[in-house]
Amino acid sequence: MRSSKAFDHLWMPFTSWRDAIDYPPLVIESASGVYLYDREGKSYIDGTGSWWSSLFGHGHPVITAAVRKQLERMEHVMMAGCISEPTLHLIELLSLLLPEGTSRIFxxxxxxxAVEAALKMALQYHALNGKCDRTRFVSLGGGYHGDTLGAMSVGSIPHYHALFHHCFKKALFTDPPYCYRCPCGRESSTCAAQCMNSLEKLFDEHHSTIAAFIFEPMVQGAAGMRIYPSAVLERCFALCKKFGILTIADEVATGFGRTGTMFACEHAHVVPDIMCLAKGLTGGYLPLAVTAVSETIFDAFKGDAFSNRTFEHGHTFTGNPLASAAACASIDLMHEYRIPASLTTRSSQLAELLQGFYRYDIVGDVRTLGMVGAIELVADRSTKERLPAQKRIPFSVCRKALAKGLLIRPLGNVIYFMPPYITTEEQLERVVGLTHESLKETIDEKLPFS
Ligand SMILES: Cc1ncc(COP(=O)(O)O)c(C=O)c1O
Structure with missing residues (x-):
C-alpha cells in the first residue's frame, strides 16, 4: 500500500480543497463488470459508468485482450507520416458506423x-471560402462542451464558465431548452420548441458573422441531464438550414447508443455537418476522440503544402494504437450486443424504476432517455423552488450511497445514472434501491431544508 503522503500533493478535478481533505478520494484497486473494488476489497457499483464512458463495464475480456495484443506489438507511434494498423482499422469501422455524410474522420x-478541433475546422472552413467575418459561435443555453478555453467559450454553465467568459470573443447563447423550468412557461404537452425563437432571433441579427451552431443533442449532460424533445433539435436544424449555418453536434456524451439511438441526432432524423465523439468510443478504456465532418467541409481543406489549406492541428497521442485497438474492440461489441436495439429492456426498466422517486416531495422531476436517468431535487415541488445550496443535499445522498457501495455523483441539484450497458436487471434494481435508502436517510437527517 502506497503512502497517503500523495494527498498532500494531489490536486483533484472538480473538487474543492476542503472536500479533498474532508472526503479523500477512494482508492480503487481493481474493477470488473459494473463493480469497482477498493483497497479493502469493498465493492462499489459504478452508477455513472466512470464519467459516462464505460459502455461494456470494466475489464471486458474482448477489449482487454485487444489492448493487450496491441501492447505486445507497439504502444505508440506519432500520427504524422505514419499510422498504426488498429488506427486504420478504426477509421474503416467508424466510416461504416457514422451517419452518411459525416465520414471524414479526424x-x-x-x-x-474533439470540440476544439470542430470549432477550428468551422472557422478555417469559412476563412478558406473567403468568409473571414464568420467568427462567432452560437450554442444552447446551459451547454457544456469541455474545459479547454475554446470549448469553454461555447459553454454556459455559470458555475464552470462565468469566471472565464470575459476572456473570449463572445459566443451567443439561446434560451436553455430546460423543459422542467421551461423558459417559455410551457408544459411538455404544449411544447412547440418556442425556446428556439431565441435561436431564430440570434440568427436574424448575426447570421453573417456566425461560424457554426454547437449543441449537445437531446441531453444537456453537465447542466444536469436536461433532456429536451426532438422537436427542439428539428427546429434548430431547420433554422441552421434557413440561415446557412454549420451544425456541430457534440455527441461526446450521447454517442454510441447512450440515448437509445446510435447517435442522439437520429432522434430528430438530422445529420450534422460536424460531429464530436469521445467517452464511450473506446468503451471507457483509453482517451481517444473523433471529429467527423462532411466531405463538403473537407473539400475546402484540399490543397498542397503551399495552399494554406492544411488543418494545422494535432496532438502527441493522436491516433494512439492502444486506444485505437480498444475502440475497434468496443465497436465490435456494439455490433455483437446489437447496440442500441438491445438496450430497450434495460432503459425501460430504468425509466420505470426512477418513477418511484416521485414518492418523495423533494423530487421535482424525473427524466430518462435511453440509458440516461436523472432526478432533480427541489425544496418545494409545487413552486419548483431550488434547494438551499449550503445544505448540500445531493452531495449528502451521494456520500451515503458511497458508504453503501454505490458510486454516483451529483450535478448541482440533480442525481443521475449512466449505468454501463451490461448492467443486469438486479444490479440496476440495486443502484436505484441504494439511492432510495440514501435519499430517505438524507431527508430524515436534513429536514427542514430551509
Ligand atoms: C457534451 C460534452 N462535450 C465535451 C466534454 C468534454 O469531454 P472530456 O472531459 O473528455 O474532455 C464532455 C464531458 O463531460 C461532455 O459531456
Missing amino acids: LSDDGST
Missing part, C-alpha cells in the same frame, strides 16, 4: 479536443 484525445 482523431484527437478527448471530448474537449
Whole structure:
C-alpha cells in the first residue's frame, strides 16, 4: 500500500480543497463488470459508468485482450507520416458506423479536443471560402462542451464558465431548452420548441458573422441531464438550414447508443455537418476522440503544402494504437450486443424504476432517455423552488450511497445514472434501491431544508 503522503500533493478535478481533505478520494484497486473494488476489497457499483464512458463495464475480456495484443506489438507511434494498423482499422469501422455524410474522420484525445478541433475546422472552413467575418459561435443555453478555453467559450454553465467568459470573443447563447423550468412557461404537452425563437432571433441579427451552431443533442449532460424533445433539435436544424449555418453536434456524451439511438441526432432524423465523439468510443478504456465532418467541409481543406489549406492541428497521442485497438474492440461489441436495439429492456426498466422517486416531495422531476436517468431535487415541488445550496443535499445522498457501495455523483441539484450497458436487471434494481435508502436517510437527517 502506497503512502497517503500523495494527498498532500494531489490536486483533484472538480473538487474543492476542503472536500479533498474532508472526503479523500477512494482508492480503487481493481474493477470488473459494473463493480469497482477498493483497497479493502469493498465493492462499489459504478452508477455513472466512470464519467459516462464505460459502455461494456470494466475489464471486458474482448477489449482487454485487444489492448493487450496491441501492447505486445507497439504502444505508440506519432500520427504524422505514419499510422498504426488498429488506427486504420478504426477509421474503416467508424466510416461504416457514422451517419452518411459525416465520414471524414479526424482523431484527437478527448471530448474537449474533439470540440476544439470542430470549432477550428468551422472557422478555417469559412476563412478558406473567403468568409473571414464568420467568427462567432452560437450554442444552447446551459451547454457544456469541455474545459479547454475554446470549448469553454461555447459553454454556459455559470458555475464552470462565468469566471472565464470575459476572456473570449463572445459566443451567443439561446434560451436553455430546460423543459422542467421551461423558459417559455410551457408544459411538455404544449411544447412547440418556442425556446428556439431565441435561436431564430440570434440568427436574424448575426447570421453573417456566425461560424457554426454547437449543441449537445437531446441531453444537456453537465447542466444536469436536461433532456429536451426532438422537436427542439428539428427546429434548430431547420433554422441552421434557413440561415446557412454549420451544425456541430457534440455527441461526446450521447454517442454510441447512450440515448437509445446510435447517435442522439437520429432522434430528430438530422445529420450534422460536424460531429464530436469521445467517452464511450473506446468503451471507457483509453482517451481517444473523433471529429467527423462532411466531405463538403473537407473539400475546402484540399490543397498542397503551399495552399494554406492544411488543418494545422494535432496532438502527441493522436491516433494512439492502444486506444485505437480498444475502440475497434468496443465497436465490435456494439455490433455483437446489437447496440442500441438491445438496450430497450434495460432503459425501460430504468425509466420505470426512477418513477418511484416521485414518492418523495423533494423530487421535482424525473427524466430518462435511453440509458440516461436523472432526478432533480427541489425544496418545494409545487413552486419548483431550488434547494438551499449550503445544505448540500445531493452531495449528502451521494456520500451515503458511497458508504453503501454505490458510486454516483451529483450535478448541482440533480442525481443521475449512466449505468454501463451490461448492467443486469438486479444490479440496476440495486443502484436505484441504494439511492432510495440514501435519499430517505438524507431527508430524515436534513429536514427542514430551509
Ligand atoms: C457534451 C460534452 N462535450 C465535451 C466534454 C468534454 O469531454 P472530456 O472531459 O473528455 O474532455 C464532455 C464531458 O463531460 C461532455 O459531456
